[in-house]
Amino acid sequence: MNGTLTLHGSPHSLPTYRVALMMRLCGAGFSFRYVSFQRGMHLTPEFRQLSRWGQVPVLEHNGHVLVQSAAILEYLAETLGCFYPADPEMRQRIREWLFWDADRLMPPLYAWYGVELGRRKLLPLAFDPVLVAEFDRKGAAALGILDTHLADERFLVGDAPTIADICCYADIAFARLGNRALESWPNVICWADRIEALPGFAAPFELLAMQDAEISS
Amino acid sequence: MNGTLTLHGSPHSLPTYRVALMMRLCGAGFSFRYVSFQRGMHLTPEFRQLSRWGQVPVLEHNGHVLVQSAAILEYLAETLGCFYPADPEMRQRIREWLFWDADRLMPPLYAWYGVELGRRKLLPLAFDPVLVAEFDRKGAAALGILDTHLADERFLVGDAPTIADICCYADIAFARLGNRALESWPNVICWADRIEALPGFAAPFELLAMQDAEISS
Numbered sequence: 001m002n003g004t005l006t007l008h009g010s011p012h013s014l015p016t017y018r019v020a021l022m023m024r025l026c027g028a029g030f031s032f033r034y035v036s037f038q039r040g041m042h043l044t045p046e047f048r049q050l051s052r053w054g055q056v057p058v059l060e061h062n063g064h065v066l067v068q069s070a071a072i073l074e075y076l077a078e079t080l081g082c083f084y085p086a087d088p089e090m091r092q093r094i095r096e097w098l099f100w101d102a103d104r105l106m107p108p109l110y111a112w113y114g115v116e117l118g119r120r121k122l123l124p125l126a127f128d129p130v131l132v133a134e135f136d137r138k139g140a141a142a143l144g145i146l147d148t149h150l151a152d153e154r155f156l157v158g159d160a161p162t163i164a165d166i167c168c169y170a171d172i173a174f175a176r177l178g179n180r181a182l183e184s185w186p187n188v189i190c191w192a193d194r195i196e197a198l199p200g201f202a203a204p205f206e207l208l209a210m211q212d213a214e215i216s217s
Numbered sequence: 218m219n220g221t222l223t224l225h226g227s228p229h230s231l232p233t234y235r236v237a238l239m240m241r242l243c244g245a246g247f248s249f250r251y252v253s254f255q256r257g258m259h260l261t262p263e264f265r266q267l268s269r270w271g272q273v274p275v276l277e278h279n280g281h282v283l284v285q286s287a288a289i290l291e292y293l294a295e296t297l298g299c300f301y302p303a304d305p306e307m308r309q310r311i312r313e314w315l316f317w318d319a320d321r322l323m324p325p326l327y328a329w330y331g332v333e334l335g336r337r338k339l340l341p342l343a344f345d346p347v348l349v350a351e352f353d354r355k356g357a358a359a360l361g362i363l364d365t366h367l368a369d370e371r372f373l374v375g376d377a378p379t380i381a382d383i384c385c386y387a388d389i390a391f392a393r394l395g396n397r398a399l400e401s402w403p404n405v406i407c408w409a410d411r412i413e414a415l416p417g418f419a420a421p422f423e424l425l426a427m428q429d430a431e432i433s434s
Contacts, residue, residue, distance in 0.1 A: 067313050071312040095291060103319055
């Protein structure tokens with residue numbers, strides 16, 4: 001791979017972690033540029049020009065400016081040649097998991113993290129109890145589907161980890177940061193252990209801090 | 218393209234419409250198999266075996282069983298060779314829109330349709346006013362982003378329609394079925410007019426009914 005990788009985001013951002021973990025597990029060093037939402041850095045003209053929809057993460061690579069974490073995982077998988085089997089059938093299964101994650105798993109599990117940050121008054125977030133109940137219902141349903149799949153499988157697609165695992169694993173890491181133990185889904189816990197045993201693995205706040213940094217390969 | 222295409226789904230399902238519209242606009246005939254959620258057809262062992270996560274749509278093609286509508290759009294785009302520019306940079310932009318749609322646009326706009334069906338007592342759906350307010354807030358935010366992008370562009374990526382447009386257009390069609398006029402987002406309305414002018418275009422309930430059918434090319 002040629003060119004430097006620059007990741008703009010926040011350690012509080014699940015999608016930012018997903019992209020950082022991918023580069024870490026691929027052994028690709030990168031520059032991290034902290035975007036503080038509390039200080040309004042996502043609203044500056046410079047950042048809005050970079051991030052077409054005002055979201056983090058943004059990845060810069062060789063003049064390309066990439067957004068949407070799952071799409072970035074596909075880009076990195078192709079560019080770095082890792083966590084992406086060549087077989088088209090397996091790639092289709094991976095895409096299905098990426099979209100299922102966006103549809104069912106990530107929204108409630110990421111919300112759990114936001115709810116916890118608000119409860120502990122670490123960020124000025126407050127959620128109506130009706131919304132919290134909805135997050136709980138949807139999170140449990142999605143974790144049930146994941147757990148059932150992982151009863152017979154070591155990874156989501158095939159016998160080795162892929163970007164589908166990295167994508168969904170980040171949700172698990174943030175659910176735990178949101179103070180959820182997940183003991184009702186034992187197959188999910190065993191699968192998360194397998195991800196955490198991969199060479200180079202680092203937990204969210206081990207990998208990224210609230211400051212700019214050079215992350216070595 | 219070789220082999221028959223069989224789409225399992227419902228005319229009430231936005232993701233089913235998205236896939237049906239794609240095949241229609243590509244001039245690919247298909248068999249439609251109606252899955253009635255009210256009659257519990259999505260819970261039968263036969264359907265659960267077909268649809269790994271119990272969702273519609275499912276597309277069968279040449280022994281492949283495909284789920285998740287946006288992933289199916291990518292499969293059809295590659296297989297049928299339409300609405301998918303070959304340029305990798307454009308394909309990356311398209312993927313970003315597909316994931317942005319799953320993240321921001323589709324959930325609230327599809328929910329508007331569900332709210333309307335419940336209000337008119339056409340389906341036994343009821344939503345807490347807190348949830349409805351959240352759908353309204355998120356829907357307006359996403360439509361604002363879409364409208365801003367379309368102020369200077371005829372289509373989402375490049376000068377011709379792609380699967381990104383077909384994906385997001387389906388949300389607009391269902392928001393209108395949900396009795397939303399969308400006049401606050403005039404660029405979205407003009408863009409939707411351009412999609413509706415494409416040869417072969419058909420609205421949701423023009424294309425699919427609550428019964429099995431053979432849809433000609």
